[in-house]
Amino acid sequence: xxxxxxxxxxxxxxxxxxxxxxxxxxxxxxxxxxxxxxxxxxxxxxxxxxxxxxxxxxxxxxxxxxxxxxxxxxxxxxxxxxxxxxxxxxxxxxxxxxxxxxxxxxxxxxxxxxxxxxxxxxxxxxxxxxxxxxxxxxxxxxxxxxxxxxxxxxxxxxxxxxxxxxxxxxxxxxxxxxxxxxxxxxxxxxxxxxxxxxxxxxxxxxxxxxxxxxxxxxxxxxxxxxxxxxxxxxxxxxxxxxxxxxxxxxxxxxxxxxxxxxxxxxxxxxxxxxxxxxxxxxxxxxxxxxxxxxxxxxxxxxxxxxxxxxxxxxxxxxxxxxxxxxxxxxxxxxxxxxxxxxxxxxxxxxxxxxxxxxxxxxxxxxxxxxxxxxxxxxxxxxxxxxxxxxxxxxxxxxxxxxxxxxxxxxxxxxxxxxxxxxxxxxxxxxxxxxxxxxxxxxxxxxxxxxxxxxxxxxxxxxxxxxxxxxxxxxxxxxxxxxxxxxxxxxxxxxxxxxxxxxxxxxxxxxx
Numbered sequence: 001x002x003x004x005x006x007x008x009x010x011x012x013x014x015x016x017x018x019x020x021x022x023x024x025x026x027x028x029x030x031x032x033x034x035x036x037x038x039x040x041x042x043x044x045x046x047x048x049x050x051x052x053x054x055x056x057x058x059x060x061x062x063x064x065x066x067x068x069x070x071x072x073x074x075x076x077x078x079x080x081x082x083x084x085x086x087x088x089x090x091x092x093x094x095x096x097x098x099x100x101x102x103x104x105x106x107x108x109x110x111x112x113x114x115x116x117x118x119x120x121x122x123x124x125x126x127x128x129x130x131x132x133x134x135x136x137x138x139x140x141x142x143x144x145x146x147x148x149x150x151x152x153x154x155x156x157x158x159x160x161x162x163x164x165x166x167x168x169x170x171x172x173x174x175x176x177x178x179x180x181x182x183x184x185x186x187x188x189x190x191x192x193x194x195x196x197x198x199x200x201x202x203x204x205x206x207x208x209x210x211x212x213x214x215x216x217x218x219x220x221x222x223x224x225x226x227x228x229x230x231x232x233x234x235x236x237x238x239x240x241x242x243x244x245x246x247x248x249x250x251x252x253x254x255x256x257x258x259x260x261x262x263x264x265x266x267x268x269x270x271x272x273x274x275x276x277x278x279x280x281x282x283x284x285x286x287x288x289x290x291x292x293x294x295x296x297x298x299x300x301x302x303x304x305x306x307x308x309x310x311x312x313x314x315x316x317x318x319x320x321x322x323x324x325x326x327x328x329x330x331x332x333x334x335x336x337x338x339x340x341x342x343x344x345x346x347x348x349x350x351x352x353x354x355x356x357x358x359x360x361x362x363x364x365x366x367x368x369x370x371x372x373x374x375x376x377x378x379x380x381x382x383x384x385x386x387x388x389x390x391x392x393x394x395x396x397x398x399x400x401x402x403x404x405x406x407x408x409x410x411x412x413x414x415x416x417x418x419x420x421x422x423x424x425x426x427x428x429x430x431x432x433x434x435x436x437x438x439x440x441x442x443x444x445x446x447x448x449x450x451x452x453x454x455x456x457x458x459x460x461x462x463x464x465x466x467x468x469x470x471x472x473x474x475x476x477x478x479x480x481x482x483x484x485x486x487x488x489x490x491x492x493x494x495x496x497x498x499x500x501x502x503x504x505x506x507x508x509x510x511x
Contacts, residue, residue: 003072004096005048006038006316007031007064007126009103012147015041017098020153029094030065031302032056051092064125070259073097084141096152097133101126101176105183109227122184137170138163144176178202194372197357201368206231212243219243226358228349233325236334238344245301247271249325249346252303257351257410258376259305265289270299272410272510274429275300277421278401282326283312287420290319295447301325305350308333319337356430362511376404377506384503386482386491395477399502402456403479408506409487414439414466416450416475423448426510432461434470443473450474458508460484464493471497481507 004026008014011034016027018038020372038045048063056063072094075082102123107113126232133142139159143152148169155161182200187459188198190434202221212219223231230246241249248268255266255273265285267275275292279285282304290297291476301323302316308324310332316324317336323344326339337345358373380400385391391399402417409415409427414435416424424443426435436455443450451474460483461467467490470478484490494501 002026002095003029003092004098005064005069005073005126005129006098007034007129008047008098008100009126010146011037013149014038014098017143017149017153018043020149021096021156024153024156026096029324048325051475052335061124064129067091069094069129072130073129073140074136074321075139076136077175080170080220086483092139092186096131096141096143097129098149099130099133100144100146101127101180104180105268106185107189108183115269119189123180123426127177129181130177134170134173137166141166142169142173144169144173148172148324175202175204180397195359195370199368199370200311201361204231207241209243209246210240217243221246226354230348233310233346233348236345236347237331237338238340239342241344243348244250247364248301249303249323249348252301252323252406254351254374256303256305257403257485258378258404258407260350264305266303266408267292267297268303269296269299270487271423273408273425275422276360276415276425277407281312282306282308285316286312288313291446292422292425292448293442296323310336312401313337374405374407374510377508378404382505383479384482384499384505386487386503387494387499387501389475389495389500391454391502395500399456399477399479402454403508406456406458407510409458409510411458411509411511413508413510414470415456416440416443417446417456418453419446423453432457432459433463433465433469436466440469440473452476454478456480458510460487460507462486464489467493467497468502471499475499479501479504 004021006018006028007030022028022043027046029046029048029051030045035045035047052066052068068091070084071091075086075093104121107121108118130142130144131138141152147425155165179202182202185200203224205220205221207221209219209221211217225231248271251271252266252268253356255276256264263282263285265276266273267289274296275286275289279288298320300321302321304326307328307330308326309330313333313336321343323346324344325348327349328347329345334345337343350356359370360373362369398417398420401420402415405422406413406415409425410431410435412435412496414426414427415422416439424439426438429438453475454477455470455475457480460481462484465484477500478494479502482505491501
């Protein structure tokens with residue numbers, strides 16, 4: 001008789017698996033709560049203590065760590081000395097292990113969890129059995145994912161368990177246990193440093209993409225399981241998301257995340273805004289964001305930080321958009337968007353407020369760069385008026401907007417704003433004066449008058465020429481971090497043109 005050992009924390013589908021194995025003539029061995037659940041379902045179960053000859057001990061810390069269990073898992077069926085050893089010691093081989101682990105990650109998601117309670121959720125016997133079964137997968141089927149239960153039963157019924165399936169299951173075990181250990185290591189090292197001495201990243205392929213940035217590059221989406229991340233987005237409508245769509249969606253949601261109490265809309269091209277504005281409604285914010293640069297908005301990703309209704313969707317009907325993304329869409333909006341079969345409609349939450357304990361990564365050849373997660377700089381207590389003239393109340397309002405908006409623009413970044421809407425954006429330039437020139441050029445090209453606008457720069461002006469360029473266009477106030485060795489020259493240039501200049505003391509590069 002084949003023997004299966006079943007011991008699970010997540011009991012999803014376990015009764016059906018055990019029933020199916022019993023119908024195939026398998027003996028079911030189980031532990032603790034799993035055994036009780038299966039017995040209550042009317043199944044015959046051999047308790048693990050009947051196999052080991054020892055009761056579960058130390059509040060369940062010790063129950064399966066025994067030669068009668070691991071001998072049955074690790075013995076090679078093709079080696080006579082192994083099988084003779086089993087027979088000598090009265091050990092029966094185990095042919096299938098269905099185990100998932102104590103809910104450590106779910107436990108530590110509770111910010112109020114006590115350290116001693118978290119420690120008790122570190123599984124010992126479960127990973128040991130899984131690793132033994134996975135090492136000996138040529139003889140033992142290791143099951144760690146409830147989604148595999150039905151396919152394994154089908155394969156057993158059809159005598160279709162082959163080497164490829166066994167190796168796939170073994171691989172899933174080691175992915176699962178490595179992720180589990182990584183979560184424990186991160187929890188234990190988290191209080192010591194924002195940048196721990198080691199980082200384990202476990203990535204799950206959640207979607208194979210048609211291609212990458214270019215058609216000759218294979219690509220896929222891998223996710224970390226971070227709450228409210230790309231792995232939790234929901235596509236309501238439209239064709240498959242592309243590699244470039246996903247990058248733009250991430251940039252788009254960053255762009256609208258700087259305002260938690262205002263309605264914001266961003267129009268994104270190549271990960272950076274070509275339009276960005278606030279409004280009293282989603283429709284108004286969209287119309288104002290589109291007005292920044294309607295030419296560049298063709299083929300864009302449009303993002304909102306609020307619920308999108310049918311009226312807003314109707315306002316977007318005449319623009320070719322690749323993706324529209326928002327926290328939620330009303331049914332009437334989805335109905336309108338469905339008229340365009342290729343438009344992708346995606347629900348995703350805005351970027352949460354910066355958590356210094358969360359690391360963001362950038363890939364470099366042979367490694368990763370890690371940094372604390374970006375957070376918008378909303379604290380104006382450090383702002384300092386550096387010029388003779390202070391901003392007017394209208395200028396202060398637009399400076400606050402522009403400073404938040406420029407944070408989502410690729411560096412070097414300059415953004416012109418008027419009435420809490422961007423009117424010109426200079427992004428990704430090699431010099432700051434060129435970024436200033438481009439922002440003014442884009443504003444005029446789309447019919448905006450830069451006179452009376454304010455300017456935000458994501459980093460300091462290394463020379464006065466960027467200020468001169470803005471002054472020539474009629475900009476009246478500037479927000480910039482300061483910190484250049486030529487700050488005095490830069491401030492003097494602003495004074496010469498009667499500009500108000502605020503030093504924020506905070507840089508916002510986005511490389």
